[in-house]
Amino acid sequence: MKHYTKEELELFRNGKMSLLSRISCSGHLKNCPACAGLMEELAEDDKFVADLRSSVQTFQELSETES
Numbered sequence: 001m002k003h004y005t006k007e008e009l010e011l012f013r014n015g016k017m018s019l020l021s022r023i024s025c026s027g028h029l030k031n032c033p034a035c036a037g038l039m040e041e042l043a044e045d046d047k048f049v050a051d052l053r054s055s056v057q058t059f060q061e062l063s064e065t066e067s
Helices: 006-013 019-031 033-066
Strands: none
């Protein structure tokens, strides 16, 4: 069974795979806990980055109001 790398799964998530590759990857994800777990890790990474950006924005806004 071919497993997907994080880079390949990023392509899948961002719709940058060919249609046939997306179909194959989608089917694989339904049957492969390891690759599905990598997809969950990528989603967690996205949430972490979004939270970090929000924190930075809040910090910048607070810094501006204190100036």
